[in-house]
Amino acid sequence: MISTYPVVSGKYLINGEWKEITETVDVINPANTSEVVGQVAICSEEVVNETIEVAVKAYETWSRSDVKDRATRMNTAAEELAKIIEENVTVFVRENGKTLVEAKKDLLRCVEVMKGCATEVLNWWQPEVLPGNQNVQVRRRARGVTAIITPWNSPMILTFKRVIPAILAGNTVVVKPATNCPLTIMTCLKVVAEHFPPGVINIVSGSGKAIGDTLCSDSRVRTVAFVGSTETGKEIMKKSAGNLQKVYMELGGNDPAIILEDANMDEAAIKRLRMGILRAAGQVCSAVKRVYVHESRYDEVVKKLTKEFGRVVVGDGIQPDVTMGPLNNKAQFDYVNELIKRTAQSGGKVVTTGLQLNPETWDQGYYMLPSIITGVDQQSEVVRVEQFGPVIPILPFSDVDEAVRLANDSEFGLRASVWTVNEELAIEMADRLEAGAVFHNNHTVFSELALDFPGLKESGVSRETRHCGLEFFADSYGFAD
Incomplete structure (x- = not known):
């Protein structure tokens, strides 16, 4: 047509x-x-x-x-x-x-x-x-x-x-x-x-x-x-x-979001995290690509984010009820699908959720439901690469030092976020994170367009x-x- x-x-x-x-x-x-x-x-x-x-x-x-x-x-x-x-x-x-x-x-x-x-x-x-x-x-x-x-x-x-x-x-x-x-x-x-x-x-x-x-x-x-x-x-x-x-x-970017033990992960915070991951179907260089959660809050956050992903309505962006559109092109669509398949074959647990707005026309576009991945480690492909799609690995950590080490363990250094009620601790961590900008209790863009902070490393x-x-x-x- x-x-x-x-x-x-x-x-x-x-x-x-x-x-x-x-x-x-x-x-x-x-x-x-x-x-x-x-x-x-x-x-x-x-x-x-x-x-x-x-x-x-x-x-x-x-x-x-x-x-x-x-x-x-x-x-x-x-x-x-x-x-x-x-x-x-x-x-x-x-x-x-x-x-x-x-x-x-x-x-x-x-x-x-x-x-x-x-x-x-x-x-x-x-x-x-x-x-x-x-x-x-x-x-x-x-x-x-x-x-x-x-x-x-x-x-x-x-x-x-x-x-x-x-x-x-x-x-x-x-x-x-x-x-x-x-x-x-x-x-x-x-x-x-x-x-x-x-x-x-x-x-x-x-x-x-x-x-x-x-x-x-x-x-x-x-x-x-x-x-x-x-x-x-x-x-x-x-x-x-x-x-x-x-x-x-x-x-490129492989942005980490670090959720500390004291983080207030209420419904509003989970929604902000979801938006930080799935904005433009995850096809944003500064989107969250890895989530690290303190081991004491890990199951809770996985459960809440899975529920939040389940509310995502995927379909043609022209439709007003849609909250996530398709991927932009076949090459990216194929890449993300193959990445998910390889992750599952190597032992990762993939939970795909969300709602198809029009199941009868689903195969006519580059549509993907969002996926949460657990059971992977720092060396897993899905953690190391820039996925650039609606898929997010979630990993546990035991203390702040480990979280910083894991977050910095990447050739990328575009953006990062720290989720905690302790602003002083967030600033201390930001000083140690290798990223061009660090957000506190959010993962977004600068509302003031005159600001533009470059990424580090690659x-x-x-x-x-x-x-x-x-x-x-x-x-x-x-x-x-």
């Missing part, structure tokens, strides 16, 4: 023009794999090179534009984008698999990013006078062409949190969205691009490896912002090393940003007299 295509279907954006291309690939609805939501253009290396050249030329004038003009343009674009949010929520659900609530929240947060960055840039861009006998100023300038490569799991917010600060800082961008879920992000960036000079925002789509290799090996690209798997991130770093490009990476390459990411996309230099 072919649905009504979004206007950007099968096109790419270069120098303010949306161009069609012969080679395209269908974008499939993961809730109904017979439905084609639209098409994504498969750009050639020649097209990517042409797009980079356009971005280089646009940078010459855009980088010298007045910061107040940039902020004004952004605020106007935000007002226009807000007007089309409602009509694009269903398209986003159909190409991504999120629920209506999750999808709308993501779109609204994009508008919030635009407004927040537009306000922040006016203060941040001002020269900073350093203390001392000499008059020394810290000033900021744009870096150049920025390549932004974003994933399929949360494409809206993860793209906007890179594109918006990049262009506000005076850069031009070449955006490469994921082929699994490109349509809504392209539709929304179309609105934004119309408020900026041609060539400031450009979009190419197609093979991740082919386009990524071109963008990351081209000396005209000065900054690369990538969100995706750690394995791909490592390849991008190799390609970028030849030109010493500045690299920002938000990579979960990311960047630094703390408190200015909507603006600092990353600019160079600071000293001026003295």
Whole structure:
């Protein structure tokens, strides 16, 4: 079945023009794999090179534009984008698999990013006078062409949190969205691009490896912002090393949640834990991937979380009663299913629960009921990997030192959470946990979008940003007299 295509279907954006291309690939609805939501253009290396050249030329004038003009343009674009949010929520659900609530929240947060960055840039861009006998100023300038490569799991917010600060800082961008879920992000960036000079925002789509290799090996690209798997991130770093490009990476995670003996795991807390695990069907790099529970509370927490998982309604995210949609694509669906099978075959106890909204159409999409896994240890595959699906292993521990050791026993270090009534102890543990951010009695995201804490170890390459990411996309230099 072919649905009504979004206007950007099968096109790419270069120098303010949306161009069609012969080679395209269908974008499939993961809730109904017979439905084609639209098409994504498969750009050639020649097209990517042409797009980079356009971005280089646009940078010459855009980088010298007045910061107040940039902020004004952004605020106007935000007002226009807000007007089309409602009509694009269903398209986003159909190409991504999120629920209506999750999808709308993501779109609204994009508008919030635009407004927040537009306000922040006016203060941040001002020269900073350093203390001392000499008059020394810290000033900021744009870096150049920025390549932004974003994933399929949360494409809206993860793209906007890179594109918006990049262009506000005076850069031009070449955006490469994921082929699994490109349509809504392209539709929304179309609105934004119309408020900026041609060539400031450009979009190419197609093979991740082919386009990524071109963008990351081209000396005209000065900054690369990538969100995706750690394995791909490592390849991008190799390609970028030849030109010493500045690299920002938000990579994989295997986030631990540690539930201490004194934790208040009432109904509200269990619900927060469930949301931390199953948001977007578990396809979130910062979702809970491992739960460690004090041995005295282990049976209780397993029982309560199993009951809570049993309330999850799985189905097409378009349906208002659904609380968890399908997985986004066949590769991920197959991977998670095989992981569960291998875990069960190796002795793990798998309890699958939840409710099928429409059992009669269950096999038409990439649907999975959530699973809780017990009877595994620290070396089990399901504990070591980033599952990226609705499955969670739960392990016991005997004391705080063991819990910290187990939590840190991973190549990842994105997020973590500590569940206890003792805030002082939570802070002490946070100081010892190898994670870019630690939450207390919750496992969520920062409500203030200006905050962005990078992961440690193989979960990311960047630094703390408190200015909507603006600092990353600019160079600071000293001026003295």
